[in-house]
Amino acid sequence: MFNFIKKLIKNSNEEEIKNLLKIVDEINSLESNYNSLSDEELKKSTLILKEKYSVNKSLDEILPEAFSVVREASSRCLSMRHFDVQLIGGLCLHQGKIAEMRTGEGKTLVATLAAYLNTLSEKSVHVVTVNDYLAKRDSLWMGNIYNFLGLSVGCIQNSGSFLLEKNSNDQLELVDATREEVYKSDIVYGTNNEFGFDYLRDNMAQESKEKVQRDLDFAIVDEVDNILIDEARTPLIISGPAPDKTQDYKKFSKIASKLVLETDYQIDSKRQSVALTEKGIDKVEKELDIENLYSEENQIFSHLLENSIKANNFYIKNDQYVVRDSEVVIVDEFTGRLMEGRRYSDGLHQAIEAKESVSIKRESVTYATITLQNYFRLYGKLSGMTGTAATEAEEFQKIYKLEVLEIPTNKDSLRNDLPDQIYMTEEAKWKAVSDKIKELNSKGTPVLVGTTTIEKSEFLSKLLKSEGLKCNVLNAKQHESEAKIISEAGAPHSITVSTNMAGRGTDIILGGNPENYNQVSDWEKNNKTVLDTGGLYVLGTERHESRRIDNQLRGRSGRQGDPGITQFFISTEDVLVRRFGGDRIKSAMSMFKWDENEAVENKMISRSIESAQSKVEAYHFEIRKTLVDYDDVMNTQRDVIYKLRTKALFSEKLSDEIFDYINSEMSNYFLSNDLNSEFEEVNKLAFLRNYFPEESIHDLTDPNLFNQENLIEKAKNIYDFRKESLSEDLSNRLDSQIFIHAIDSKWVEHLTIMDNMRQSIGLEAIGQRNPLIQYKKMGFDMFSLLMQQIQSQIASDAIRVSNIQKTSNRIFKEQKNNFDDTRKNMEIASNNSNSTNSNLSRKDRRRMEKLNRKNSRKRK
Secondary structure: OHHHHHHHHHHHHHHHHHHHHHHHHHHHHOHHHHHOOOHHHHHOHHHHHHHHHHHHOOHHHHHHHHHHHHHHHHHHHHOOOOOHHHHHHHHHHHOOOEEEOOOOOOHHHHHHHHHHHHHOOOOOEEEEEOOHHHHHHHHHHOHHHHHHOOOOEEEEEOOEEEEEEEOOOOOEEEEEOOHHHHHOOOEEEEEHHHHHHHHHHHOOOOOHHHOOOOOOOEEEEEOHHHHHOHHHHOOEEEEEEOOOOHHHHHHHHHHHHHOOEOOOEEEEOOOOEEEEOHHHHHHHHHHHOOOOOOOHHHHHHHHHHHHHHHHHHOOOEOOOEEEEOOEEEEEOOOOOOEOOOOOOOOOHHHHHHHHOOOOOOOOEEEEEEEOHHHHHOOOOEEEEEEOOOHHHHHHHHHHHOOOEEEOOOOOOOEEEEOOOEEEOOHHHHHHHHHHHHHHHHHHOOOEEEEEOOHHHHHHHHHHHHHOOOOOEEEOHHHHHHHHHHHHOOOOOOOEEEEEOOOOOOOOOOOOOOHHHOOOHHHHHHHHHHHHHOOOEEEEEOOOOOOHHHHHHHHOOOOHHHOEEEEEEEEEOOOHHHHHOOHHHHHHHHHHOOOOOOOOEOOHHHHHHHHHHHHHHHHHHHHHHHHHHHHHHHHHHHHHHHHHHHHHHHHOOOOHHHHHHHHHHHHHHHHHHOOOOOOOHHHHHHHHHHHHOOOOOHHHHOOOOOOOHHHHHHHHHHHHHHHHHHOOHHHHHHHHHHHHHHHHHHHHHHHHHHHHHHHHHHHHHHHHOOOHHHHHHHHHHHHHHHHHHHHHHHHHHHHHHHHHHHHHOHHHHHHHHHHHHHHHHHHHHHHHOOOOOOOOOOHHHHHHHHHHHHHHHOOOO
């Protein structure tokens, strides 16, 4: 059945390629037309095509001409002519699909075709890269084509934002510009984090002029599997500091270090969960001098302890994280890169900091958050490129509604993928790896060695050094120079040790980087030497949990028809093998009396490892799918809130809405309360105090006041007085700030409530109820309450501000300062959006603490 499905998909892919080739023929037929044009005539093509689009409103109608224009411009500006397979890739991107193209097939150039075409409709195009280096490189490099054709190009970085312009020497360079100016460009390059955080910051803006992004029209995602799958388990979060628990983390880190595995607690490595034994509970309760660790008032203790135990057991230094400059920095498990600014949430990062005895940064309050899945689903059209997407085709289809199209290679692959070499022990494997590298190096064969962790890459580096072999180590600790290192990985005798796929986006050219040679003949000589030795030898030292990552490593060899060899050296003690039957395989090898220093090539063992990878991939897919399922609940709510917020920012007049809210709040009180209740006098006074704080008790208890018509009339008079007292512009701005203040303060509270609900919702399964369904129901109820609270606060603040302004300018200023404090608070969080915890100054923290205390005293 599986083979039938594979064949069906293959046939479907071939049929689609055949259809696209007809369009390619049409593009090729136009090539001579544009070849004959002068530079000035070719440049005018952009305006001509825009005029054509304005008439027929169809990009497909002008596609052949547009692709021909880009191909000709590329030939003139970069001396790079798009191959037919690259045209197919461009068509695939324009159609909103994922183009799976082998390493070295020129994906960067492919993106220019779809990007140029889609700008002709006056819509912006975002080209998304995996890191700042590639965003900057590609905007400068491909910017030559766009600039020639009259398009504007921008680049957003963690360090700033830039526009592509010509300098006094007529050379293109990136110059500083505001974020808003950059987003007005036809084409903008940047990372997924930068685009995503700008979206969140826009929806924290206190004034309309602070928003920077235009509509999210079209995104082309480079290394789409890395961004939409590997990084999709980590949501984007903008946050600010919560109450300081530094001493608590230190205390519980010490307590956790005294606990003994199995005796005091047990762990589940697969689910990364922990559970105390009865003995462990007794020990902790004695340490804390409490009676019940799990009582309601001690819930925070159990949470702190659980995080400390997890930090000790599941998060290993130089594997999941590194300590650099006295900071704990997360390592991307897929690429081995350092994830600067990213932090584990829910207090886990602080627990690791306490374990490592480094400075503990405070937990955070979430101001804005979105998953990458839901951010990219905001785009009108989405497409992507990668060398490895087929294994994740189901996820791309289910989550993003994206089809994967395998693009043929320009030249047939000559790469030879050798069978796995399986060893009984890890020690024997590493010796064999070292011996193999030594053998290849003596022949002049360049070797790229893939490891799964920083620790193992450094271990191998030391091992090779002891054998007198010099190597370049490419891991997260050297990420700034990774492009330079990887570009030289194809030089004769070179040995490059890399964690997973660090260096993606940079080609490995056999013979080394031609730009580093003074004479072309020197490079040609080295290129021939490497070709004669069989090309680049890729040696994997361990199977990754994902087959896709293994395929990416293999894909570094055999680019554009070059020869190459790939092979994995694995042992029964490797993490993946050990987790899924390593002992059984080891026993079988012992039974047949295989020498532990000798390799075994066994298809059955290799298939069982691939089966294990499939299980892990399915497990991770479920995690990501669950994340999306839950965030979809928040996404619906976020969409409503952000639209309401945008309306508040851009509407010239909000007085009608405000008065509707006042009317509704007053009416609701009379409908929902028993006015004859013995407690009603207290309720009435509290209700009236909320809206008319400056009135005397005598006035508030006037029986003539307390009827629906009189209250609404009184509120309207107060509100109208404020409008008449201020200029129209100032009054409208104040209304806008009243809206924004109410939305932001209540939304932040709601995010915390929903997050807490999400953390505890799993308990619903104990009662045989579907946690997701319960989360949706509870989320709907909480959101209904949120909207009611926002409406209530807008109504209350509108009257209070007006009433206070009527009676006291001093108090009016104080009330206005409340809004200003909120604004500063949001700006602080926005400026610290690269982490889930913000590192604020003491002054800023004091200001936020003061504001939090002030807000907590307000009516709920």
